Amino acid sequence: MGEHNQICRAAVASLGRELAAWRPSRDRATFGVETVLSVALAVGAAHALHLSNTWWAAISGFAVMQTSFTGSVQRAAHRMLGTLSGAVLGIVAGSSLGDRPWLFVPVLAGIGGVAVYYGNGSRAPYAWVLGGVTALLVTYEAHLLLSVRSTAIFAALRVAEVAVGTVSCVIVTSAFHFGPRWYARARARPAVPAPAHADHDVGTPAMPDKPSSNAMQPGRVLLSVQSALAVAILATLTYSLNLPGFAQAMVTAIAVLILPAGAPAHDMRRPITEKMMHRLLGCLLAGALGIALLPLMQGQVVLCMLALSFGVWIGCHVQTGQEGASYVGRQFTIAFIMVFVQDHQWSADPVPALMRLSGILAGIVVITAVVLATSRLHGPSAFRISAR
Numbered sequence: 313m314g315e316h317n318q319i320c321r322a323a324v325a326s327l328g329r330e331l332a333a334w335r336p337s338r339d340r341a342t343f344g345v346e347t348v349l350s351v352a353l354a355v356g357a358a359h360a361l362h363l364s365n366t367w368w369a370a371i372s373g374f375a376v377m378q379t380s381f382t383g384s385v386q387r388a389a390h391r392m393l394g395t396l397s398g399a400v401l402g403i404v405a406g407s408s409l410g411d412r413p414w415l416f417v418p419v420l421a422g423i424g425g426v427a428v429y430y431g432n433g434s435r436a437p438y439a440w441v442l443g444g445v446t447a448l449l450v451t452y453e454a455h456l457l458l459s460v461r462s463t464a465i466f467a468a469l470r471v472a473e474v475a476v477g478t479v480s481c482v483i484v485t486s487a488f489h490f491g492p493r494w495y496a497r498a499r500a501r502p503a504v505p506a507p508a509h510a511d512h513d514v515g516t517p518a519m520p521d522k523p524s525s526n527a528m529q530p531g532r533v534l535l536s537v538q539s540a541l542a543v544a545i546l547a548t549l550t551y552s553l554n555l556p557g558f559a560q561a562m563v564t565a566i567a568v569l570i571l572p573a574g575a576p577a578h579d580m581r582r583p584i585t586e587k588m589m590h591r592l593l594g595c596l597l598a599g600a601l602g603i604a605l606l607p608l609m610q611g612q613v614v615l616c617m618l619a620l621s622f623g624v625w626i627g628c629h630v631q632t633g634q635e636g637a638s639y640v641g642r643q644f645t646i647a648f649i650m651v652f653v654q655d656h657q658w659s660a661d662p663v664p665a666l667m668r669l670s671g672i673l674a675g676i677v678v679i680t681a682v683v684l685a686t687s688r689l690h691g692p693s694a695f696r697i698s699a700r
Contacts, residue, residue, distance in 0.1 A: 319582075319589045326636035327593070336629055339379075344628040346484050347377045347645075348621045354480040355620070355653060363476065364469050367653040367668075372477025374624065374645055379632065381489040387438055388478045394439035395474045398446025399467035405447065406454020406463050413551055416455055420547045423447050424566055425540030431570045432532045441566055446470060448543065448562045452550075531580045534686065535569045542682045546675065560650065560668050564591070564675025572639075584683065587639060592676050594643030598623070599669040602651030607660045616658045623648040647672060 336344065354373030358366040376391055378384040401423075409416045427444020431437045449470065454463040542565040550558040568587050571580060601623065609615045627645025631638050650672075651665040 319586050320593065323586075323590050323593050323637060323640055327630065327640050329635040330630050330633040330637045330641070333633070333635070334629070336632075340629065340632045342488065343377075343379050343632055344625050346488055347374055347628045348624050350374065350377050350477075350481040350484040351624050351649065352617060352621060353484060354477040355617070357476045357480060358473065359657060361472070361476065363473050365473055365655055367650055367655070368470065368473035369477040369480075370620075370649045370653045371646055372474045373480045374477075374649060376478050376481040377485065381485055384481060384485040388482050390436050390439040391442050391474060391478055393436070394442030394444075395446050395471055397439070398443035398448075399450055399471050401443070401447040402450020402454065403460070403463050403467050406451040407460045409451070409455065413548075416451075417544050417547045417551065420448055420451060421540040421544035423451065424543035424562070425536040427566050428539035428569045429532050429536035431566070432535060437570065441570060442474075444566050445563050446474075448566075449559055452547070452558060452562075455551075531571075535571070535580070535584075538679070538682050538686055539565055539569045541686070542675070542678050545678050545682070549674075558671060560671030561675035561678070564672055565679055567591075568676070568679050581687065588676055588680055588683075590637070590639040591643045592673070594627075594640045594645075595647040595669065595672045595676075598627075598644045598647035599651050599665070602648050603662050603665055603669075605652065606662050606665065609658070609660065611658045611660055613658060616652075620649070620652055623652060 350373040351370050354369040355366055358369035363369060372391065376384060376388045378387055405419055405423075409419060423444055427440050427447075430440040431444070434440055446467075450463065450467045453466050457463050457466065543562065546558065546561045546565060550561070568591060569584060572583055572587070605619050605623075609619055624645055627641045627648060630641025630644065633641065647669065650668045654661070655664060
């Protein structure tokens with residue numbers, strides 16, 4: 313627990329330094345504007361199309377946006393590929409399993425384990441993560457719907473929500489990337505240089521590539537087992553007790569165990585612990601702010617959009633900083649969107665927000681318990697991998 317406390321204090325201190333240095337650079341401000349516009353466009357389009365879960369579209373509008381145009385387009389392709397693959401797998405698996413917990417829980421655990429294993433070693437980790445998350449959600453809903461048709465409709469809506477947010481992001485980042493060039497061409501002047509962030513990453517430190525697959529292999533296996541155990545526990549609890557927020561608990565069980573770029577192959581424990589603590593801090597702050605703002609907005613569209621933009625801007629500012637709180641900022645933004653954006657239209661009801669937040673926290677608690685338990689079983693060197 314001493315390491316957890318140390319990491320938590322360091323995260324709070326780095327977040328304080330980031331917020332104190334409030335004045336952003338031009339590139340960081342531009343990235344914030346892009347992201348705010350992407351999320352706003354996603355929310356507006358989801359409302360216009362009467363999609364079931366507007367917040368999924370909003371999260372996609374944020375999560376796909378990167379500090380480079382190429383990175384955003386690549387991430388958009390991976391998100392759609394993973395979501396489509398996971399939806400198909402979920403329909404097939406869910407319809408086959410039916411309402412049989414003795415088979416249902418192991419299959420969900422297997423999906424989570426495979427997603428983390430390949431998410432930590434493939435060339436398209438984001439596609440594997442989204443595929444795993446989508447497959448888990450669709451498979452779980454299938455045991456409630458007990459109909460291939462109903463499951464397929466749920467999966468199609470999930471894909472549509474992700475597509476709306478992804479397309480919104482691509483539209484916005486394309487406008488910022490190509491807009492200055494098109495304008496310069498139309499004015500018959502020398503081409504205006506595209507913003508710096510359009511061609512390379514800005515605001516986040518350059519990170520080395522992940523270690524080779526051979527160096528990471530034992531760690532990948534351990535992380536995969538931990539994810540499978542966490543998903544199995546969460547699925548059992550949710551199945552037995554009908555706990556809310558299962559979707560966010562599943563996302564947490566996979567996302568936290570994906571190693572960040574540049575994680576050392578010889579010691580994987582600290583990066584995972586940092587991600588858990590940073591996710592917890594970001595979610596708690598976002599939950600407090602979002603739930604406090606909901607009743608003040610009274611469901612007014614303009615006020616809600618302004619508050620949403622404010623929250624997303626704060627998260628983007630912290631995410632692109634250099635003080636070590638980048639993941640806190642990212643998790644703050646995702647959690648704020650989950651809490652603040654309602655299912656269909658704007659509402660001041662905090663119950664859906666609390667349910668989603670409880671799912672995130674439940675996922676963190678279970679993952680923490682599983683990591684601690686498996687680390688003890690395998691000894692203190694469980695996360696120390698030979699780099700040869």
